[in-house]
Amino acid sequence: MASQTRERILDTSLAMFNAQGEPNVTTNHIADELEISPGNLYYHFRNKEDIVEQVFTRYEARMDDALLVPEGRLPNLEDVWMQLHLVFECMWDYRFLYRDLVDILSRNRKLKQHFSRILNRASSSASEVLKGLAQAEILRATQDEIRATAENVLLVTTFWLSYNTVRGARPDASQEDLTHGIYQVMLLIAPFLREAERMHLNTLAQAYRR
Amino acid sequence: MASQTRERILDTSLAMFNAQGEPNVTTNHIADELEISPGNLYYHFRNKEDIVEQVFTRYEARMDDALLVPEGRLPNLEDVWMQLHLVFECMWDYRFLYRDLVDILSRNRKLKQHFSRILNRASSSASEVLKGLAQAEILRATQDEIRATAENVLLVTTFWLSYNTVRGARPDASQEDLTHGIYQVMLLIAPFLREAERMHLNTLAQAYRR
Numbered sequence: 001m002a003s004q005t006r007e008r009i010l011d012t013s014l015a016m017f018n019a020q021g022e023p024n025v026t027t028n029h030i031a032d033e034l035e036i037s038p039g040n041l042y043y044h045f046r047n048k049e050d051i052v053e054q055v056f057t058r059y060e061a062r063m064d065d066a067l068l069v070p071e072g073r074l075p076n077l078e079d080v081w082m083q084l085h086l087v088f089e090c091m092w093d094y095r096f097l098y099r100d101l102v103d104i105l106s107r108n109r110k111l112k113q114h115f116s117r118i119l120n121r122a123s124s125s126a127s128e129v130l131k132g133l134a135q136a137e138i139l140r141a142t143q144d145e146i147r148a149t150a151e152n153v154l155l156v157t158t159f160w161l162s163y164n165t166v167r168g169a170r171p172d173a174s175q176e177d178l179t180h181g182i183y184q185v186m187l188l189i190a191p192f193l194r195e196a197e198r199m200h201l202n203t204l205a206q207a208y209r210r
Numbered sequence: 211m212a213s214q215t216r217e218r219i220l221d222t223s224l225a226m227f228n229a230q231g232e233p234n235v236t237t238n239h240i241a242d243e244l245e246i247s248p249g250n251l252y253y254h255f256r257n258k259e260d261i262v263e264q265v266f267t268r269y270e271a272r273m274d275d276a277l278l279v280p281e282g283r284l285p286n287l288e289d290v291w292m293q294l295h296l297v298f299e300c301m302w303d304y305r306f307l308y309r310d311l312v313d314i315l316s317r318n319r320k321l322k323q324h325f326s327r328i329l330n331r332a333s334s335s336a337s338e339v340l341k342g343l344a345q346a347e348i349l350r351a352t353q354d355e356i357r358a359t360a361e362n363v364l365l366v367t368t369f370w371l372s373y374n375t376v377r378g379a380r381p382d383a384s385q386e387d388l389t390h391g392i393y394q395v396m397l398l399i400a401p402f403l404r405e406a407e408r409m410h411l412n413t414l415a416q417a418y419r420r
Contacts, residue, residue: 101312106310116376145401149397155394159369160365162311162369166311166329166368167329183358190355191351202352205358
């Protein structure tokens with residue numbers, strides 16, 4: 001029962017952070033929304049920072065799963081699409097974090113360290129997948145090109161939601177923005193693909209661009 | 211004399227915003243640093259927001275210049291390098307803005323509108339240059355590829371300093387980060403270049419990557 005309340009607090013906090021922005025949500029707002037007493041909330045969490053960190057722990061576990069690279073075989077383009085979908089969906093479900101990344105990380109040293117670990121893993125994962133595609137001869141690029149492209153993949157992905165915010169996206173814009181983001185990342189890889197794959201991608205991309 | 215003090219206030223404010231982050235600098239700090247009275251400062255500016263907006267006006271004029279596209283002839287790769295240098299140097303000189311972009315714009319509606327105008331201009335400029343390179347047959351890409359690449363150029367450029375912050379760059383890291391950023395943007399264009407230009411770029415890039 002206690003543990004169920006704890007989960008409800010985390011679910012509701014995440015929803016409120018996403019809808020209103022994390023700095024605008026207090027523990028009192030969260031308790032009100034759940035119709036529980038602040039005392040009950042403080043039984044489960046020391047303070048709001050504690051809630052933010054527990055929400056982040058969930059995010060981190062989910063992103064770790066999304067970043068898994070196929071084992072025992074070379075990756076193919078389907079894997080790239082799949083992985084990008086998992087990563088963008090995770091980013092969307094925790095969008096309060098990505099819309100205001102620099103600010104949130106600057107206020108919490110622990111989150112900054114954990115996010116840094118995630119970025120390092122994402123960087124390795126992107127490099128490994130691109131190298132795998134090159135090894136499978138689906139993609140042709142020099143080592144420098146692979147390294148720089150992996151870094152651009154990381155940057156475009158990480159700041160896609162911030163970019164939309166700055167360009168004036170409505171806060172409720174959703175699926176369309178995600179698919180557009182995935183398309184933008186695929187376009188980073190596309191020019192290095194074999195002709196057949198590049199054309200296939202351009203056809204798929206029709207469905208993705210707005 | 212009055213106008214000279216005004217300029218000194220703006221110069222010092224910019225330097226302090228860059229060094230300490232704009233939210234951490236108050237009008238009292240600025241007056242202290244200049245060894246003038248707060249009253250003297252308030253003679254020139256209504257409040258800190260007024261200073262921020264005047265600093266932004268300078269930034270805006272400089273970025274407008276950097277975004278000029280060659281007139282009366284098609285652009286070449288030298289133009290792209292030159293423009294990227296001007297844009298990145300302007301971003302660096304006003305780095306307080308770019309390191310914490312989403313937060314600063316969310317706090318000031320006027321700045322948000324002006325920054326949005328700059329982004330729209332940058333977007334047109336990037337598209338125009340890429341189309342010009344295609345017309346000069348230096349670059350080969352479909353219309354979809356040009357549109358998506360222009361958008362990635364905009365995103366990577368705009369969030370380059372935020373990306374470095376999140377990845378844990380030291381606040382005083384400078385020239386190296388800029389040249390790396392310019393290299394990352396050139397790499398977005400490189401795969402679409404003619405073979406000769408692509409090889410030339412790869413050679414130049416040796417000097418740029420860290």
